[in-house]
Amino acid sequence: MKANVMLFAVFPYVAVALAIFVGAYRALVRPSTLSSLTTQILESRMLFWGSIPFHWGIVLVLAGHLVALVLPRGLLLWNTVPLRLLLLEATGLVLGLLALTGVLILAWRRLSDARVRSVTSRMDVVVLALLVLSMATGILTAVLYRYGSVWFTAVFTPYLWSLVTLRPRPELPADLPWMVQLHALNFFVLLAVLPFSRLIHVVTLPLGYLYRPWQVVIWQRSEDARTGLPGRRST
Template sequence: MNAENWMHVFLYGIYPYIAITVCIFGCWVRFDTSQYTWKTSSSQMLQPRNMRVASNLFHIGILIVLLGHLFGMFTPHAVYEHFITAPQKQIMAMVVGGVAGVVCLFGLIMLIIRRFSDPRISHTSTFGDKALLIILLAQLLLGLGTIFVSMDHMDGVMMMNLANWAQNLAILRPVYAASLVEQAGIVYKLHMFLGTTLILLVPFTRLIHIISAPIWYLGRRYQIVRQKSAQ
């Protein structure tokens, strides 16, 4: 195996395990040592204008995209092959993912403009806050770019290879998993690499809130707020 093949195996067969390991242990350490940083550090109080629209568009779009990736890539083909073919699945993924991706893109662009152009928000933002938005934008654009590349091969073969890649990683077959995407286009490979990198970045950024589930809020008592009496 030459150096190029080893690099491919590392990026698409070994690197995902490194990212997941760093994510798990990084989240554990952050929760154990810095629980007060486990938040999104919302800037809505600094400037509420357009925040709700931008945030809703982004989160609705990204949730649909993430759920689509989760079920689409980790559900074995045998589960649905009796009622949907691989080409039909590809068309459905392109349409649903494309619409959700565009919705997410509009929200993300609004958030980026807000984060970079508003002086108060910009000055209180960390380098990581701004860099994360740019990385998310690049990842989203790459994801939307795969839709246009997929139009050149509507047989569903590449989508099946990508799904099999994820499923073989899940059953600890990294070398075989990497071989399944060796012939994938550069847009797919960049999208996969950047997506893996985002998993690695979770413990070190505001992405940490993705794995939070504050369900106890539903049963929490109302907070009593009293206005200060006029003197």
């Protein structure tokens, strides 16, 4: 079997099957583990500066990818005015850089804070590395191979729809530069590891993280309990 058939026609279905079946098994058998297993109580400052830009950046960038997938004609129409094309590409780039900065801060936090490191698994490191790779290859694709918001609709929109309709066309991405292929493949790798990692929390759509204030932790000390005074607040 040719490599591109394996990578772009077989592997995507393996990744989706793993995500659905292992994810469903985990949801049914261990529903309490469908969480990001927050470490906010161990360290909250770097978490704030990493998590907020990362989540805003990635959600909006992926929303942009979704527009290219479901509204390709609208996107092409928008891009017929050069200023609008530049505005869109620049916005995507800024959001990508925001997400990359956020995930780098989160990775640094995991490695530099001893308490957070002590609860970090190998899978956490793998997921962070894959996310960094996703963002970095996406940004490099946008910078090196302009203008992605135009050619995405000619290559990736039909390719992704060919997967959805179960008539895969692996020849479509086969001739793209390796950086772009790696960027697309990395998405399927992320999908495959999703049910085995804390990334699973995306299925619970925790949108509250985007706007909620910092968690307020109330320490109940023994002297507070004795005096009946309210506990100390820490954010």
